[in-house]
Each structure stands twice: as structure tokens, then as C-alpha cells.
Amino acid sequence: MGSRKSCAGSSAPAVLLSIVILILVGSTLYFHIAKTWWFPAAITPVGSQIDQQFFVTFIATGIVFVLAQLTLAWMVFRYRDHGQKARFVRGNHMLEVVWTTATLVIFVALGVMAAHAWGEVHFGGPEPGALQVEVTGVQFVWNFRYPGADGKFGRINPKDIDASTGNPLGLDPNDPAGKDDIVTGDLYLPVGREIELMLRSQDVVHSFFVRELRVKQDTVPGLVIPVHFTVTKPGDYEITCNQLCGLGHYHMHAMLHVLSDTDFQQWEQKQEAQNAQAGQ
Amino acid sequence: MSSHATTVHHSEAPKGWLRHYIFSLDHKIIGTQYILLGLSAVTIGMVLSVIMRIHLAWPNVHIWGFANGVVSPEDYLRVITMHGTLMVFFVLTTVPQSGFGNYFLPIQIGAPDMAFPTLNMLSFWLTFVSMLVLLSSAFVPGGSSISGWTAYAPLSAVGEIAGPGQGLGQTLWAVSIALFCGASLMSAINFLGTTIDLRAKGLSLMRMPLTVWGWFITASLALLAFGVLLAACILLLLDRLAMTSFFIPANLDVSGVLLKHAGGSPLLWQHLFWFFGHPEVYIAILPAMGIISHVLSTFSRKPVFGYKAMVYSLSAIGFLSFMVWGHHMFISGMNPYSALTFSILTLVIGVPSAIKTFNWLGTLWGARIQFTAAMLFAIGFVSLFVTGGLSGIFLAQPALDLYLHDTYYVIGHFHLIMGVAAIFAMFAATYYWFPKMFGHMMNETLGKIHFWMTFVGVYCIFMPMHYLGYAGDPRRYASIESVHYLFRLQPVYIFISIAAFVTAAAQLFFYFNFFWSIKRGKPAERNPWRATTLEWQVSTPVPHDNFAGHYPTVYRGPYEYSVPGAAEDFIPQDVAPEQVAKA
Ligand code: HEM
Ligand SMILES: [Cu+2]
Numbered sequence: 098m099g100s101r102k103s104c105a106g107s108s109a110p111a112v113l114l115s116i117v118i119l120i121l122v123g124s125t126l127y128f129h130i131a132k133t134w135w136f137p138a139a140i141t142p143v144g145s146q147i148d149q150q151f152f153v154t155f156i157a158t159g160i161v162f163v164l165a166q167l168t169l170a171w172m173v174f175r176y177r178d179h180g181q182k183a184r185f186v187r188g189n190h191m192l193e194v195v196w197t198t199a200t201l202v203i204f205v206a207l208g209v210m211a212a213h214a215w216g217e218v219h220f221g222g223p224e225p226g227a228l229q230v231e232v233t234g235v236q237f238v239w240n241f242r243y244p245g246a247d248g249k250f251g252r253i254n255p256k257d258i259d260a261s262t263g264n265p266l267g268l269d270p271n272d273p274a275g276k277d278d279i280v281t282g283d284l285y286l287p288v289g290r291e292i293e294l295m296l297r298s299q300d301v302v303h304s305f306f307v308r309e310l311r312v313k314q315d316t317v318p319g320l321v322i323p324v325h326f327t328v329t330k331p332g333d334y335e336i337t338c339n340q341l342c343g344l345g346h347y348h349m350h351a352m353l354h355v356l357s358d359t360d361f362q363q364w365e366q367k368q369e370a371q372n373a374q375a376g377q
Numbered sequence: 378m379s380s381h382a383t384t385v386h387h388s389e390a391p392k393g394w395l396r397h398y399i400f401s402l403d404h405k406i407i408g409t410q411y412i413l414l415g416l417s418a419v420t421i422g423m424v425l426s427v428i429m430r431i432h433l434a435w436p437n438v439h440i441w442g443f444a445n446g447v448v449s450p451e452d453y454l455r456v457i458t459m460h461g462t463l464m465v466f467f468v469l470t471t472v473p474q475s476g477f478g479n480y481f482l483p484i485q486i487g488a489p490d491m492a493f494p495t496l497n498m499l500s501f502w503l504t505f506v507s508m509l510v511l512l513s514s515a516f517v518p519g520g521s522s523i524s525g526w527t528a529y530a531p532l533s534a535v536g537e538i539a540g541p542g543q544g545l546g547q548t549l550w551a552v553s554i555a556l557f558c559g560a561s562l563m564s565a566i567n568f569l570g571t572t573i574d575l576r577a578k579g580l581s582l583m584r585m586p587l588t589v590w591g592w593f594i595t596a597s598l599a600l601l602a603f604g605v606l607l608a609a610c611i612l613l614l615l616d617r618l619a620m621t622s623f624f625i626p627a628n629l630d631v632s633g634v635l636l637k638h639a640g641g642s643p644l645l646w647q648h649l650f651w652f653f654g655h656p657e658v659y660i661a662i663l664p665a666m667g668i669i670s671h672v673l674s675t676f677s678r679k680p681v682f683g684y685k686a687m688v689y690s691l692s693a694i695g696f697l698s699f700m701v702w703g704h705h706m707f708i709s710g711m712n713p714y715s716a717l718t719f720s721i722l723t724l725v726i727g728v729p730s731a732i733k734t735f736n737w738l739g740t741l742w743g744a745r746i747q748f749t750a751a752m753l754f755a756i757g758f759v760s761l762f763v764t765g766g767l768s769g770i771f772l773a774q775p776a777l778d779l780y781l782h783d784t785y786y787v788i789g790h791f792h793l794i795m796g797v798a799a800i801f802a803m804f805a806a807t808y809y810w811f812p813k814m815f816g817h818m819m820n821e822t823l824g825k826i827h828f829w830m831t832f833v834g835v836y837c838i839f840m841p842m843h844y845l846g847y848a849g850d851p852r853r854y855a856s857i858e859s860v861h862y863l864f865r866l867q868p869v870y871i872f873i874s875i876a877a878f879v880t881a882a883a884q885l886f887f888y889f890n891f892f893w894s895i896k897r898g899k900p901a902e903r904n905p906w907r908a909t910t911l912e913w914q915v916s917t918p919v920p921h922d923n924f925a926g927h928y929p930t931v932y933r934g935p936y937e938y939s940v941p942g943a944a945e946d947f948i949p950q951d952v953a954p955e956q957v958a959k960a
């Protein structure tokens with residue numbers, strides 16, 4: 098029984114394991130509390146709700162994490178082989194029922210609580226009067242389109258897509274509604290106004306992600322997927338692609354500029370003027 | 378239900394070297410072949426991951442084997458795709474189930490072999506061909522696929538035009554996976570038939586070792602899941618080669634070319650893939666759960682705590698695993714109401730997973746723990762499973778997943794709970810069963826060094842990935858150079874890479890120990906761990922028909938350790954009650 102002899106009495110593995118687990122628990126708690134690498138502050142009301150839900154989940158799972166890991170460390174230390182006899186226990190029906198019910202209640206409760214923030218974004222439509230912007234993912238750029246002064250998006254005809262002639266989206270030249278559409282490579286939005294983004298893709302699946310908005314949504318060819326939100330804080334934020342879309346996935350990047358109302362109007366007017374010039 | 382296994386398939390070992398070692402019908406040889414196949418796959422997969430880590434931490438370092446030593450973005454994506462595919466299919470799916478399962482399921486249930494030995498051989502060789510096809514894709518024009526192990530359409534469906542590697546490379550990927558599905562289906566039937574029909578006299582279902590339960594339920598999942606993936610791969614191949622449009626909608630404009638396809642749905646691929654993909658993650662972990670319960674019980678010298686709860690929770694996980702696939706698609710554009718259903722079901726599947734954890738802790742409670750290398754890996758598994766399972770609770774909520782999806786957080790989650798946990802189970806299984814397989818003991822000191830470096834190493838690799846996820850770092854980025862908010866994460870990248878190199882180096886202890894001990898290890902006794910199940914009651918090396926004609930009768934459950942009143946602290950399953958020595 099060589100293996101048994103060499104193990105009996107040795108508490109080194111037990112001590113070592115306990116130490117590793119303690120460091121694991123300690124460092125995990127530290128980095129979650131110190132927030133060394135963390136979410137940037139949310140800039141939408143729903144974003145704050147999501148952060149709240151994250152916090153609740155962190156508390157619930159954090160308690161389970163600490164208890165389970167420390168129990169493991171303690172068991173390993175306490176019951177290391179030091180010549181004792183193992184207890185003959187086959188189980189405990191009562192305990193089984195208790196922990197099953199407890200985890201069921203905690204997990205499902207978390208799910209039900211989280212449903213609210215999700216529904217807020219995804220079930221209702223935007224408030225009336227929302228500014229609509231179309232977002233189109235193309236290997237490996239983002240295009241943003243505003244309806245322009247007429248408030249109407251022009252028709253798209255895939256045959257007219259030609260990035261080299263400045264028509265990356267394939268606006269149909271025969272549709273008057275499209276004449277004043279503004280197409281840009283960065284997203285400009287006014288602060289404090291309800292926004293509805295209409296997400297599409299021209300080729301493969303991409304994913305539109307802005308950390309501060311707490312919005313991530315795949316753009317799927319063949320579908321137009323709406324998302325809506327109101328931004329509460331002006332600033333410049335980064336837009337990345339989060340769904341593997343090909344070799345340029347990592348540089349499919351654009352900026353979100355959230356402007357004050359007046360700045361936004363100025364920007365819009367400037368774009369329209371440019372459009373009019375180009376149209377002549 | 379149990380029937381005495383009277384049919385002896387081939388009581389004499391075949392003579393020729395080819396029939397004995399290559400085209401063998403013996404489940405033990407086939408199991409070993411699967412393990413060696415997995416060992417080559419994991420070796421290649423690990424080298425690829427080291428390449429990824431060098432590239433991510435030090436983008437300008439030249440790496441041998443790449444054009445001009447530079448890892449281009451497409452090279453990086455080829456590497457992650459090959460890494461993921463090899464690891465998920467040829468390691469995690471193959472080794473715990475087809476490898477150790479093949480070797481030990483028949484012995485643990487008192488059978489002479491698998492129910493269909495020829496089918497068994499075919500499954501292995503088909504898996505082998507499948508892996509060759511996959512690897513060959515690296516050497517074709519355009520190279521291997523860049524679309525990840527999940528191969529989302531239309532990127533995977535429209536051909537070369539979508540990017541390098543998306544031509545022949547992606548076709549070979551789909552062919553390889555289709556072959557793999559075929560092999561897994563055949564193997565699943567074999568496992569089910571064997572477990573149902575070939576159990577020894579007295580081995581009722583509730584006396585089966587939990588390993589057998591793990592393999593049995595996994596086989597049921599494989600039977601239902603791989604059929605769907607096979608169909609998906611065939612549809613994908615048709616889209617690619619026969620101009621069909623299952624996954625390709627109208628009016629796609631890829632690289633400036635307007636495609637003629639029309640009428641398909643990219644989401645259909647995701648549904649089919651994840652309908653397979655979620656059960657697949659449990660296919661990888663259920664055998665591991667069985668192995669861990671088995672090893673924990675042996676080295677705790679205690680029965681598994683709550684054996685029945687373990688069986689029921691395994692079954693519940695198996696059942697529920699088919700109803701949660703949508704949690705991979707919360708933000709895919711799928712109906713947002715169904716996201717809530719998938720969310721609640723996903724949280725519910727966390728419950729049987731938690732039950733298992735509690736019962737593992739219960740097994741340690743009041744134990745007499747022997748810190749063998751196998752036991753250390755089993756204890757490490759429990760810790761990893763807790764950590765990885767809890768991050769799942771965040772991901773299961775669509776409101777939180779919409780931030781964390783496709784970030785490094787998900788990478789951290791599934792590596793801990795699926796990748797590393799299952800690999801810990803494989804290590805535990807190797808250290809545990811090696812004496813029976815090769816007749817020699819592995820070196821315990823090397824095994825412990827291996828454990829400590831690996832345990833600390835994997836936490837250092839994968840915990841920080843959760844923090845990268847909080848910072849919004851997307852997965853599958855060849856470089857962080859275009860996104861400003863990622864710049865400050867570079868030190869974390871470097872930390873992870875160093876941890877990865879140390880962990881990879883630690884595996885050298887394992888390789889050496891494994892190959893050295895096959896011949897040079899201390900000769901093993903028949904039952905060195907003083908274990909109860911049938912594989913330890915047969916002689917070493919295990920006879921060709923496992924029991925040399927004396928098929929056992931089973932008298933008791935699998936984990937009778939430290940039974941009060943018995944002279945020894947274990948009672949083998951095949952010892953008649955009247956023959957148990959009294960204290
Ligand atoms: C406590 C139970 C678990 C829960 C609640 C859970 C939840 C989730 C969720 C919601 C996702 C999707 C995340 C995303 O892509 O945004 C996910 C991903 C994943 N999970 Fe889990 N999980 C659990 C356990 C497991 C287990 C046991 C395994 C494997 C053994 C596993 C393997 C995976 C894998 C491989 C992925 C990602 C696949 C990919 O995108 O490449 N999970 N998990
Ligand atoms: Cu992308």
C-alpha cells in the first residue's frame with residue numbers, strides 16, 4: 098500500500114490547496130470590488146438598470162462562490178488522511194432537498210429579476226418621435242444613414258451598391274426620398290432624445306456594440322433589427338464589432354459622438370448642405 | 378433488466394500485429410487508440426494556443442512557420458478555428474467518452490467487450506479520417522477556415538469570397554465535422570447497447586458506477602445531438618457546393634459581388650448548431666462528472682454522497698440540455714420573448730449542476746482524504762466547476778449577456794467549466810487508471826508537480842479573462858490596435874500569456890511521466906488504490922475477454938468504502954456477502 102503510506106499523515110497538499118483557494122477567493126473579490134478592469138459608466142437609464150442587476154447577481158453568486166470554495170478548502174484540510182477512519186455516510190435526504198430548493202429559488206429569482214431590464218429594451222417600441230438611424234454592417238466598416246430633412250429613408254437597391262462611387266449602401270438614384278439621406282462612417286446622436294437604431298448587414302453577421310450604451314446586437318443579413326435607447330451624457334464612445342465576420346473583424350470600428358441638441362442640429366444641417374452640393 | 382453476459386465475442390486475441398494493434402476489435406485497444414488520438418489533438422491544440430498567446434502579447438514577435446514569420450489576421454483566425462475545433466471535437470468529445478469509456482465501460486459492467494466490436498473499430502477509424510481531413514485543410518490553397526469552431530453562416534456558407542480559408546478550407550472543415558458526427562453516432566449506439574444489454578448478473582442500474590452512468594447518458598445525448606449537427610453540415614455543404622440557400626438570404630453583397638442565393642436564414646444555422654452545441658458541452662462534461670465522483674469516492678474512502686441524487690441530476694442535466702440552446706443566441710436577432718424562456722431554463726439547469734457540486738463536497742465531508750495525483754486533479758475539478766458554473770449564472774441572464782456575449786468573459790467561463798474541468802477529469806482518469814491499462818504506476822511526485830503548476834496556471838490564465846470581458850474586450854480579435862479602450866489591457870494579455878507558457882511547460886511533466894511509466898513505472902498490483910469496482914478485481918494486464926471466462930456476479934453498489942464491521946475499508950462489488958471478511 099505504498100501510495101497510502103506516503104499520503105497518510107502528510108498535510109502539505111492540504112495546506113497548499115487551502116492556500117491556493119484562499120488566494121483565488123481573495124483576488125477574485127479584490128478585483129470585483131476594486132473594479133480594476135471594469136465596465137465604463139453607463140450612459141442610458143436602462144444601462145444603469147443592467148448594472149444594478151449585475152450587482153445583485155454578483156452578490157448572490159459571490160456568496161455561493163466564497164462559501165463553496167472555502168468549504169472545499171476546509172474539507173480538504175480538515176479531512177486529510179491523518180489516520181482517522183472515514184465516516185460511513187451514504188447521503189442525506191433532507192440536505193438534498195434543502196440545497197436543491199435553495200438553489201432553484203435563488204437562480205430562478207435572479208432570472209425573473211433580470212427579465213425586467215431585458216424587456217425594457219426589447220419588448221416595447223421606442224417612444225414616439227424617436228430619431229431613426231439605420232446601421233449597416235459591411236466587411237469591415239459600419240455605415241450609418243439618417244433620413245434627412247424629409248424624414249424618409251430612400252429605397253435601397255442592392256444592384257446599386259458600389260463603395261467606390263460613394264454609394265456603399267446601394268441607394269436607388271431614382272428614389273427622391275433617398276436624395277437627402279445622410280450616410281456617414283461615424284454615428285452622431287443627440288443627447289436626451291429617444292433613438293431607434295435599425296440594424297442590418299450587407300454580407301455576413303456582425304455585431305454592433307457600444308459598451309457605455311450597454312447595447313450589443315447582432316446585425317443579420319436579411320433582417321432589420323430595431324433597438325432603442327436614450328443617451329443621457331454627451332461624449333465620444335467607441336463602436337466595435339463583436340461577431341466574427343472575417344479577417345478584418347478586429348478593425349471594424351467606428352465612433353459614436355453624442356452631441357448636445359444644438360450641436361447635433363448644426364451637424365445635421367452641415368451634412369444636408371453637403372448633400373445638396375453633391376447632388377448638383 | 379440486467380442479464381448475464383454469456384456471449385463471448387472472441388475469447389482468443391487475434392494473432393497478426395495489424396489485427397491486434399491497428400484494426401483491433403478489442404475495446405481496450407480501441408479505447409487506447411482514441412486516447413492517443415486525443416493526445417495528438419490536444420498537443421497540436423496546445424501549440425496553437427501558445428501561438429495565439431505569443432501573438433496577442435507580443436504582436437511583433439516572429440513565429441516560425443508563418444509567412445515571413447508574421448501572424449496575419451487571417452492566420453490568427455485560422456489558428457483559433459483549428460484550436461477550437463480540435464479541442465472541442467477531438468479532445469473533449471473523444472477522450473473522456475470514447476477513450477476512457479471504451480476502455481472501462483465493458484470492464485466495469487462485467488462484459489467481455491462492447492456490444493458491436495466491428496462498429497466500434499469503424500467509429501475509431503472514421504474519427505481518425507475526420508481528423509486527417511480537418512488537419513489537411515491547413516495545407517490547401519487559401520488555408521484552413523477562419524470562421525471559428527461555430528462556423529456562423531453566411532461567413533461559412535458563401536465561399537472564398539468571404540475571406541481566405543473560406544473556400545476549400547471551410548469545405549474540408551464541414552466534411553470533417555460531418556464524418557465526426559457519423560463516427561459519434563455509431564459510437565453512441567454502441568455505448569447504449571452495451572450498457573443496456575451486457576451488464577453482469579446482479580448489476581442493476583442503481584448499482585452501476587457513476588462513470589457508467591456518465592457514459593450512458595452522454596451516449597444518449599450524442600445520439601440526439603450529433604444527428605442534428607450532421608444535418609446542419611450537409612445543408613452547409615449543399616449551400617457551398619450546390620447553390621442551395623439554406624443559410625443564405627437574398628441580396629447579399631459580399632466583397633462587392635451580388636450573390637444569386639435567396640431565401641435562406643443565417644439564424645437557422647445558429648439554431649441547428651447550438652441545438653447540437655449545448656448538449657455537446659454536456660457531452661464533454663458528463664463523463665468527466667462520472668470520473669470525478671468515482672475518483673473522489675475512492676480516495677475519500679467513502680461512498681459517493683447521495684448516489685441517487687447524482688444519478689438523477691445527471692439525467693436531469695441530460696434532459697434539460699436540449700432546451701437551453703437559445704442562451705447562445707440571446708442577441709442574435711432571435712425573438713426576444715424566447716430569450717426569457719431560454720434564460721429561465723438555463724438557470725434551472727444550473728440546479729442539477731449545483732446538486733452535483735454539493736454532493737462532491739458531501740463526499741469529502743468526514744472523509745479520509747488521500748492526496749494522490751488523481752485525487753488532486755479531482756479536487757481541482759470541483760473548484761473549477763464552481764467558478765465556471767457561477768459565471769454561467771451571469772451569462773444566463775439576457776440583460777447581462779448582452780454586454781458579456783462574445784467577450785473574453787465567455788472564453789473564461791467555458792474554458793474553466795468545459796475545457797479545463799474536462800481536462801482535469803482526463804488527468805484524474807489517467808493517473809487513476811494507468812496502472813490497470815499499462816501495468817505500471819505513474820510517478821506520483823511528477824504527477825503532483827504537474828497538478829500544482831496546472832491548477833495555479835489555469836486560474837491565472839482564465840480568471841483575468843473575466844476582467845477583460847468586463848472591460849468589453851471582444852473575443853476573436855487578431856489585434857487590439859484599432860480599439861482605444863483595449864490598449865490599457867495589454868499588461869493583462871502579457872500576464873495571461875506568461876501563465877499560459879508556464880502551464881504548457883507543466884504538461885511536459887505529464888508527457889514524460891506518461892511515456893516513461895508505460896515501461897519503467899513501478900509495477901502495479903491488481904488493485905493499487907484498494908477500489909471496489911470491477912475493473913480493479915480483474916488481473917493486470919486485463920485478459921483479452923476481460924474476465925478470462927469467469928464473468929462476475931455483482932452483489933452491491935459501487936462505492937462500499939469504510940463499511941462498518943468489515944475488515945477492510947472497501948468491499949468489491951463482486952464479493953458475495955458471506956465472503957466479506959468481518960472486522
Ligand atoms: C451552471 C450552469 C451553466 C450556465 C448557467 C451556463 C450558461 C452559459 C451561457 C448563457 C452561455 C452563452 C454565453 C454567450 O455566448 O454569451 C454559455 C456559453 C458556453 N458555455 Fe455555459 N453554462 C453553464 C455550464 C456550462 C457547462 C457545464 C459547460 C461545459 C461543460 C459550458 C460550456 C459553455 C460553452 C462551451 C460556451 C460557449 C460556446 C461559444 O460561444 O464558443 N457551460 N454558458
Ligand atoms: Cu466583425
Ligand SMILES: [Cu+2]
Nearest residue numbers: 655658704705
Ligand atoms: Cu450552452
